[in-house]
Amino acid sequence: MSILLKASDLKTPMSASDLFSRTGPLVFEVGFGDGRYLEHLASANPEWNLVGAEVSLGSVWRAYRRMNRSGIREVRLFKGNARFLVRDVFEEGSLDRVFVNFPDPWPRKKHLKNRLLQVPFFQILSSRLKPGGSLFLTTDHPEYFEFSVQQGQESLCFDVIQGPPPPATLETKYARKWRDQQKPIFHAEFRCHTVIPSAPRPISSIEMQHATLKGSLENVGPFTKQVRRFEGGHAFVMEAYRELDSQGLLFKVISEEQDFRQELLIQAWPKKDGVYVSLQPFGDPMTTKGVREAVLAVTDWLVSQGLELDQTWV
Ligand SMILES: C[S@@+](CC[C@H](N)C(=O)[O-])C[C@H]1O[C@@H](n2cnc3c(N)ncnc32)[C@H](O)[C@@H]1O
Structure with a gap:
């Protein structure tokens, strides 16, 4: 399978072995931008099977070229919405970790609904993670950070552990931008303690159309x-x-x-x-x-x- 995931490659749901021809922890990055963090994860943890979702086509190509330059094969790049992969594609209990670095903060009130890290997302994620699996959030946006912490707690599925960001998250394209502006950066691990069962929604595949x-x-x-x-x-x-x-x-x-x-x-x-x-x-x-x-x-x-x-x- 190519490192670029096409829609026709997808099944709903899809197991880690459908995505990778080897076993290993399944790790997902939301909104990988130019792919710098995925590249870091792949070289620091060669046994990890990495999947990333990114809605911007330009970013997907930048990341694709980066992976090819670095010879990284155990990664799958999906151009599309992370919410779709979490809800419909990843099998229950399949993900070890999820990383979200500098998510779009959608600061305007009428756009709040676009924020990814909200109670329904956390609740679905609880059943896609392996027992004890975690989501790691790093952001420069204090208000979105507070909002996400609150939503994670309200989901009743996650313990929220705040702490300093892992050094590599301070090297992404956006991290560097905010660091140069000397903005404070916030980090938390959302560790799953309770699973709310919800099976992926199979998208019917119809042959003759x-x-x-x-x-x-x-x-x-x-x-x-x-x-x-x-x-x-x-x-x-x-x-x-x-x-x-x-x-x-x-x-x-x-x-x-x-x-x-x-x-x-x-x-x-x-x-x-x-x-x-x-x-x-x-x-x-x-x-x-x-x-x-x-x-x-x-x-x-x-x-x-x-x-x-x-x-x-x-
Ligand atoms: C502020 S940028 C951060 C990019 C990268 N993580 C970094 O730290 O440089 C946010 C990225 O998330 C992507 N994005 C926003 N919502 C998304 C979603 N629902 N699914 C996948 N990608 C998303 C955007 O296209 C954008 O590239």
């Missing part, structure tokens, strides 16, 4: 953005393109299923007895309910353009 319609694609349009709401998420049909080498159409669709976001390409093309709509494998998507809904969103739009639904296999 297509539809057929009667009619022609020749005169459809103009196109406007379409939104399809479904239980657990949304599918946004953002744009439609005509293919130059055929009569087909391509649709760019974003599916959002809680914290799991995918960019999808759905194709509609003429066949001798009608029009066929299906997911393209471009970008290695995970075939989730969101993909099925994306096919249905495109199908609905084509029906609104005068085509007639024949059959769906979704």
Whole structure:
């Protein structure tokens, strides 16, 4: 498996042995930025199996290049939301440690809901950690620090042990920035003492996702953005393109299923007895309910353009 985790590599849930072909402590870093801390962990603890999640594509590439330069193989980099991996991907009782260095503090009141370290997250994490496993937080933000400590305690799952930050956490890109500004840095270990059982939510994997319609694609349009709401998420049909080498159409669709976001390409093309709509494998998507809904969103739009639904296999 490549060190870059693609959505199509993921299973829900996924064991450590699905991710790594060797045994060893499973350690997760949230928001790894340029990957400096993961690089440190890998060289200081060569027996650890490291997984990192990061929402910024630019940061994922910086970290990927860093791992390649250093020859680090026992790491998996996921571009996406850490919340998704914790809730849906990591098996119960699989994680040894979690590191969160300088998380985005979301200081404005209306953005507080975006903070990761809140009671529901701590409670889910309690069952993904091994017994006695810990989350380690280092931050420059006193208010987020206090908030996280309070939320960890309110979760009733963690003992919070405050102390000086481990030296290596003071060498990340953001740590250096704050250190240069002589800002104080705060650190705590959240050690799990009580587990609230909650199994990962399996994201159904559906093989056949297509539809057929009667009619022609020749005169459809103009196109406007379409939104399809479904239980657990949304599918946004953002744009439609005509293919130059055929009569087909391509649709760019974003599916959002809680914290799991995918960019999808759905194709509609003429066949001798009608029009066929299906997911393209471009970008290695995970075939989730969101993909099925994306096919249905495109199908609905084509029906609104005068085509007639024949059959769906979704
Ligand atoms: C302030 S930066 C710190 C980066 C790095 N840890 C460091 O110390 O240099 C916060 C990082 O977390 C990432 N991030 C924020 N929310 C996230 C989430 N829910 N899942 C994964 N990454 C996230 C951001 O893209 C950003 O790179």
